[in-house]
Amino acid sequence: MQQRSLVLTPTPPYDFRLTMGHLASFGTGARVNVFEDGRYSRLLEVEGKTLLTEVQSAGTVEAPRLDVTVHGEEITDQTLEYVHGTLAWVLGGDTPLQEFYAAARRDPVLAPLVKQLYGLKISQTPSVFEAFVQSIFSQQIATNVARIIGSLLLENYGSTISHKGDIYYAFPTPAALLPEGIPGLRAIKLSNRKAEYILDVAAAVVDGSLDMEGLRYLPDEEATKRLLALRGVGPWTAHWLLLRALGRMDAFPAGDLALRRVVAGLYFKGKELTVAELEEFSEGWAPWRSLYTTYLFAALRRGLLPGDILNP
DNA sequence: TACCAGGTAAAAA
DNA sequence: TTTTTACATGGT
Incomplete structure (x- = not known):
């Protein structure tokens, strides 16, 4: 496995520990956004490749600097640039x-x-789809139940990388959810209806009729309107998506x-x-x-x- | 055993 | 148009 590095410089003030701690406590957080010993680890799917990124603070709140190590196969300059952009977004440095x-x-x-x-x-979240799925299975259930379902989702559908004895999970892509259909999602304790919501959207993303990631570039009002048009998305979900994915x-x-x-x-x-x-x-x-x-x-x-x- | 939990769509009124 | 109700599951 190849290894490359890059540096991020969020706008101060930026508290890496607070920000990542909060991220890891959300939804499926603990499994897909690992934050341990001051190190944030996250798998990203880029151009069909699965990459492990590890982020550590090398600065202070008033002079933040983040050192990133990227592990994976064939990490081109272009790949690295993409990872840089995605992590800058995920880490919220420009808030x-x-x-x-x-x-x-x-x-x-x-x-x-x-x-x-x-x-x-x-x-x-790296993708709008990830926040959408997490929101659907967090609807009207206790947070600890949502966390259990989230773990099952990752274990059943997410691609993995082993590194230094630990297994890291990537959040499943829309395409990864389709083959198992409704029964696959029922098996991880989702209701029939929530399974339908998720598969409807996954299928629309895969066949190109829904540009979910493109929602990022629309004004609040238009993005909200398109989100509310999706089955399973009401005001609560739409606003959480605006907050943590858009x-x-x-x-x-x-x-x-x-x-x-x-x-x-x-x-x-x-x-x-x-x-x-x-x-x-x-x-x-x-x-x-x-x-x-x-x-x-x-x-x-x-x-x-x-x-x-x-x-x- | 019931009832509730970081809601929503569909049925009923 | 507004108000119920079903939905899955784990905790209390």
Whole structure:
């Protein structure tokens, strides 16, 4: 196996540990986005080849620098360039923070959180398809169940690379999901309906009738419209995709139960909020609602919020 | 044993 | 047009 290296320089401030820790805690995160001992490892499929990338911080929050090692066969300059672009996107280095910080510091609830999470950026999935699949099987089930299903998906469909005794999984491509059909996805504990949603989209991507990755280049409104037209995608999924796959800064999944409870607990003394009320409240956070959302979830996962905030 | 969990489409009213 | 209901599975 060949090995090459490259360097990434995110815009400061950038906290690699916070940003990757948050990424690894999401959805299937732990299996496909490995973050251990300060090293982020991730398999990427490039031009039909499977590459293992390993990223380590070689800088500071104020002067970030990331050293990347790429392992694989026939790593051309072009391949390396593609990997560079993909990782820059995945690691969220260009997330604009200054205006969000200025606004959040004026908010008594957010001010201490942005201080503790200083330098946290929004990581992105390498493909829109990956976030779509993760969102579908996270719908209306407990996060730990979603994680189990995610692991099964990787083990059953993902290509792998062995390196220094560890097995790394790539997130399955649309084409990889088609041959096993509905029964294959039922076998990994998805409902019949969710299996249909995923296979419908996978088939449309493979036959070229759906340019899912092209959604990245459309304005928010148009991208949202096209996402909502997909079976299985409602407002909650569409907004999470805008936030974590399309790199948009003002997405807000108001239908999210956990988000609703967190905001209710922090801003409304625990009084339950309807989706419409949360949506209205969030308007004060525009145009940085993706960042508010990300910081609240990061705070939640890191135990910076009251422990019982999800159980009113 | 029921009921709920980081929702959505389809049926029923 | 608005409001229920089925859906899979693991935890409590």
